[in-house]
Amino acid sequence: MVTIKVNGTSHRLDIESETPLLWVLREEVGLTGTKYGCGIAQCGACTVHVNGQAVRSCSVPIGGLDGAEVTTIEGLSADSRHPVQQAWLAEQVPQCGYCQSGQIMATAAYLKSNPNPSDADIDANLTNICRCGTYERLRRAVHRAAALMRT
Amino acid sequence: MTINLSRRSFITTALTAAGGFALGIGLRDSAEAATLSVRPWGDDAAHYPGEINAWVVINPDDSVIIRYGRAEMGQGSFTALPQILTEELECDWAFVRPEYASANRNLRDNKVYGSLSTGGSRAVRETGEMVQQAGASARERLIAAAAKRWNVPTQDCAAAMSKVTHKSTGRSFRFGELAAEAAAIKLDKEPAIKTPAQFKFIGQRIARLDVPLKINGTAMYGIDLAVPDMVQAAIVACPVFGGTVKSVDERAIAGRRGILQVVKLKDAVAVVADRYFRAQAALDKLAIEWEVGAAGATDSAQFRKAYIDALDQKGADARHDGNVDAAMPTAAKVIEATYDVPIIAHAPMEPLNAIAHVQADRVDVWVGTQNADLALTFAAQVSGVKPENVFIHNTFSGGGFGRRLRPDEVAQAVAVAKAIGKPVKLIWSREEEIRQGRYRTQAAIRFKAGFAADGTAIALDMRNSAGSSNPQNARNGLDPQTTQGLSNTAYKLPNLRVTSILKNTHVPLGPWRAPGHSQNVFFVESFVDEMAHAVGKDPVALRRELLAHRPDFQRVLDLLVDKGDWGKPMPAGKGRGIAIHESYDSIVGMIAEVAVTNGEVKVERVVIACDCGVMVNPRGVETQLEGGMIYGLSAALFGEITIKNGRVVEGNFDTYPVVRLKDAPKTEVYLTPTAGKKWGGVGEPGATMIQPAVTNAIFAATGKRLRSLPIRGQNLSGAA
Numbered sequence: 043m044v045t046i047k048v049n050g051t052s053h054r055l056d057i058e059s060e061t062p063l064l065w066v067l068r069e070e071v072g073l074t075g076t077k078y079g080c081g082i083a084q085c086g087a088c089t090v091h092v093n094g095q096a097v098r099s100c101s102v103p104i105g106g107l108d109g110a111e112v113t114t115i116e117g118l119s120a121d122s123r124h125p126v127q128q129a130w131l132a133e134q135v136p137q138c139g140y141c142q143s144g145q146i147m148a149t150a151a152y153l154k155s156n157p158n159p160s161d162a163d164i165d166a167n168l169t170n171i172c173r174c175g176t177y178e179r180l181r182r183a184v185h186r187a188a189a190l191m192r193t
Numbered sequence: 194m195t196i197n198l199s200r201r202s203f204i205t206t207a208l209t210a211a212g213g214f215a216l217g218i219g220l221r222d223s224a225e226a227a228t229l230s231v232r233p234w235g236d237d238a239a240h241y242p243g244e245i246n247a248w249v250v251i252n253p254d255d256s257v258i259i260r261y262g263r264a265e266m267g268q269g270s271f272t273a274l275p276q277i278l279t280e281e282l283e284c285d286w287a288f289v290r291p292e293y294a295s296a297n298r299n300l301r302d303n304k305v306y307g308s309l310s311t312g313g314s315r316a317v318r319e320t321g322e323m324v325q326q327a328g329a330s331a332r333e334r335l336i337a338a339a340a341k342r343w344n345v346p347t348q349d350c351a352a353a354m355s356k357v358t359h360k361s362t363g364r365s366f367r368f369g370e371l372a373a374e375a376a377a378i379k380l381d382k383e384p385a386i387k388t389p390a391q392f393k394f395i396g397q398r399i400a401r402l403d404v405p406l407k408i409n410g411t412a413m414y415g416i417d418l419a420v421p422d423m424v425q426a427a428i429v430a431c432p433v434f435g436g437t438v439k440s441v442d443e444r445a446i447a448g449r450r451g452i453l454q455v456v457k458l459k460d461a462v463a464v465v466a467d468r469y470f471r472a473q474a475a476l477d478k479l480a481i482e483w484e485v486g487a488a489g490a491t492d493s494a495q496f497r498k499a500y501i502d503a504l505d506q507k508g509a510d511a512r513h514d515g516n517v518d519a520a521m522p523t524a525a526k527v528i529e530a531t532y533d534v535p536i537i538a539h540a541p542m543e544p545l546n547a548i549a550h551v552q553a554d555r556v557d558v559w560v561g562t563q564n565a566d567l568a569l570t571f572a573a574q575v576s577g578v579k580p581e582n583v584f585i586h587n588t589f590s591g592g593g594f595g596r597r598l599r600p601d602e603v604a605q606a607v608a609v610a611k612a613i614g615k616p617v618k619l620i621w622s623r624e625e626e627i628r629q630g631r632y633r634t635q636a637a638i639r640f641k642a643g644f645a646a647d648g649t650a651i652a653l654d655m656r657n658s659a660g661s662s663n664p665q666n667a668r669n670g671l672d673p674q675t676t677q678g679l680s681n682t683a684y685k686l687p688n689l690r691v692t693s694i695l696k697n698t699h700v701p702l703g704p705w706r707a708p709g710h711s712q713n714v715f716f717v718e719s720f721v722d723e724m725a726h727a728v729g730k731d732p733v734a735l736r737r738e739l740l741a742h743r744p745d746f747q748r749v750l751d752l753l754v755d756k757g758d759w760g761k762p763m764p765a766g767k768g769r770g771i772a773i774h775e776s777y778d779s780i781v782g783m784i785a786e787v788a789v790t791n792g793e794v795k796v797e798r799v800v801i802a803c804d805c806g807v808m809v810n811p812r813g814v815e816t817q818l819e820g821g822m823i824y825g826l827s828a829a830l831f832g833e834i835t836i837k838n839g840r841v842v843e844g845n846f847d848t849y850p851v852v853r854l855k856d857a858p859k860t861e862v863y864l865t866p867t868a869g870k871k872w873g874g875v876g877e878p879g880a881t882m883i884q885p886a887v888t889n890a891i892f893a894a895t896g897k898r899l900r901s902l903p904i905r906g907q908n909l910s911g912a913a
Contacts, residue, residue, distance in 0.1 A: 079544075
């Protein structure tokens with residue numbers, strides 16, 4: 043048995059310890075905003091926060107997470123008004139949108155460590171894949187979110 | 194057992210499972226924003242009393258359901274087509290709720306929505322005027338219904354913001370009060386639709402309707418859905434295309450938790466379980482023997498040689514202006530070059546998946562598909578249920594790019610559901626997605642250009658070998674798709690010939706964003722650059738000469754050259770490259786700036802100029818060009834699928850890399866629409882010009898001409 047807290051709610055799970063956190067969230071907890079994209083921590087579509095850190099949940103076995111606090115896109119804010127979400131809305135970043143939960147979660151975590159990143163910082167530290175090619179707007183949105191978080 | 198599949202029961206189910214996400218979206222920054230359901234598909238069985246025509250339903254509360262007859266896979270036409278209809282309907286945008294058109298109804302109702310297939314950058318180009326007409330017709334019926342109530346002439350009434358007003362008295366009725374009566378009204382003749390000069394709402398940079406759902410995890414993709422009593426399946430098809438299942442040894446998965454059944458199909462094996470992760474983990478452990486046949490001995494090097502060798506075979510002329518054979522010997526100078534590209538995969542972010550529920554007399558499929566019509570056909574064929582009793586519930590797609598035009602996953606899901614007698618969600622792993630593609634063809638081309646003594650280009654000969662996505666549809670040795678971008682080149686020379694040699698292997702092919710254009714524009718725009726350098730001309734100057742008959746191209750070039758700093762000096766190791774082409778009724782030009790350092794290429798800046806005529810939403814145009822450019826850049830820099838022993842070697846983003854932020858150039862888009870020219874498609878064009886713009890820039894930076902893709906792995910270090 044593993045107990046994790048997801049978006050503030052505790053879940054006691056009877057689950058194989060090797061099960062990736064991604065599939066626990068999607069199939070056991072029932073939160074589908076976190077997406078499956080590659081299964082090998084390459085694309086970042088599955089990014090969530092574990093104890094405040096961004097992780098690629100497809101490659102994190104649940105067995106090591108007993109007692110962990112997990113935040114998913116559904117729990118990032120109660121009203122979709124987190125600065126990163128506001129910036130994504132203002133810059134109209136998503137196209138297909140499938141990678142964007144992960145992009146937003148990765149950005150939200152990164153901006154806590156670097157509140158005023160340069161373009162080069164962003165390029166080096168935000169490595170999630172977007173196949174629609176929203177990168178130009180995404181980069182602008184990261185700057186906008188950073189500015190919102192500083193005020 | 195028959196499960197009641199009404200829309201309401203689904204929402205309830207999903208809400209329970211999903212722990213209560215917000216259905217109403219509280220994100221509307223502006224009161225003008227329309228609302229969109231996280232599950233924007235209708236109930237085929239429901240009766241809509243306020244249905245004025247197949248495209249428009251107005252409810253008593255004034256909410257407007259606008260049917261959407263294409264797929265939303267990121268390109269934004271889920272907003273653009275309702276925007277067009279709203280222009281004519283004169284409804285309040287805040288009341289608009291788009292909903293997928295029913296493929297079942299399209300079948301039963303004599304293609305009332307036209308084609309639901311979403312490819313060829315056609316959504317706005319082909320459906321735009323249909324929905325304009327539908328909106329105008331609905332508006333006139335609403336006006337007629339109000340006029341009838343007041344017993345006044347219709348010309349004394351006007352519609353605006355979801356109300357019909359009697360002009361002289363100011364009396365008004367809300368659309369919602371009139372809809373049921375309007376639905377019964379017959380017009381003497383259908384109203385004319387607005388001309389672009391009359392547009393008020395079309396052309397505005399309105400926000401996309403789906404974005405609020407895509408920043409908080411509520412947008413429902415096929416992979417996210419749940420239906421009652423559903424089980425999960427993982428699948429692997431024979432890794433050698435065309436091969437079959439020989440045997441399956443299930444001993445390795447005996448006793449594993451949650452496993453329900455192993456289903457053997459002719460060419461694939463599925464594991465069904467209570468959870469997807471259990472199904473996939475078990476599938477990975479299964480020992481499967483395949484019957485692969487002769488294709489199992491093939492590889493990429495062999496295919497590459499075969500396509501280049503095929504250039505010497507007899508082909509069919511797709512176009513011949515003047516007489517190339519007569520002109521070429523008179524040329525003072527002749528240059529030749531051979532180019533080729535490998536097969537590449539689509540790799541949409543959401544791996545293919547589908548939910549199928551097969552009952553004795555009814556099939557339901559939930560899938561994000563680019564082709565709901567074909568999904569219905571496949572589901573009927575595989576299930577044996579009459580097409581009239583097949584229902585496709587289209588969802589948001591996590592990318593498509595052409596891969597979702599052929600619903601292989603639907604055929605499989607229906608087969609598995611039929612075998613196990615339960616609703617099943619089938620999900621492809623990323624590896625399955627990369628290895629069971631409908632790939633862009635391997636292709637090669639040989640160019641020959643002849644110049645007069647004064648440097649004027651007098652003849653251009655192109656011999657192209659490529660595979661057809663549908664070989665059975667080829668006519669007289671030609672498939673128009675394989676010569677897209679060649680036979681319709683805008684360049685004018687007195688003698689110009691395009692010869693096509695069709696060649697297919699066991700590798701299944703399909704349309705990849707801007708199908709033929711995507712490799713052929715790389716070919717032509719690279720060789721035109723070579724032609725310019727061969728006679729000492731500036732690449733832009735030669736293009737201007739060959740496009741002298743096209744003022745619209747000249748205007749795009751003017752803008753591009755200006756914004757893209759063409760001709761301005763660059764430091765050593767850096768260069769600019771240009772490419773321009775017309776496709777899907779849009780002219781798009783790009784200038785790429787690259788830096789080559791120790792053989793490594795960095796694309797630093799891309800400037801895009803476009804004339805796509807009248808635009809629904811300029812921001813939508815910009816985002817499609819930006820995104821298309823990145824998609825094409827992935828192909829140019831990294832795109833290569835390798836075949837070994839008949840099967841695909843790559844399996845995931847570690848071996849099939851794509852552009853990430855660090856590879857993404859600064860991008861600027863400039864629009865110069867020709868007034869009055871109707872909307873051109875913009876979903877695909879961006880993916881093409883970037884490829885030659887980058888290789889031409891590499892030539893400018895290093896003197897090295899790249900005649901193959903991808904760029905990765907080619908030696909640039911010794912270049913001048």
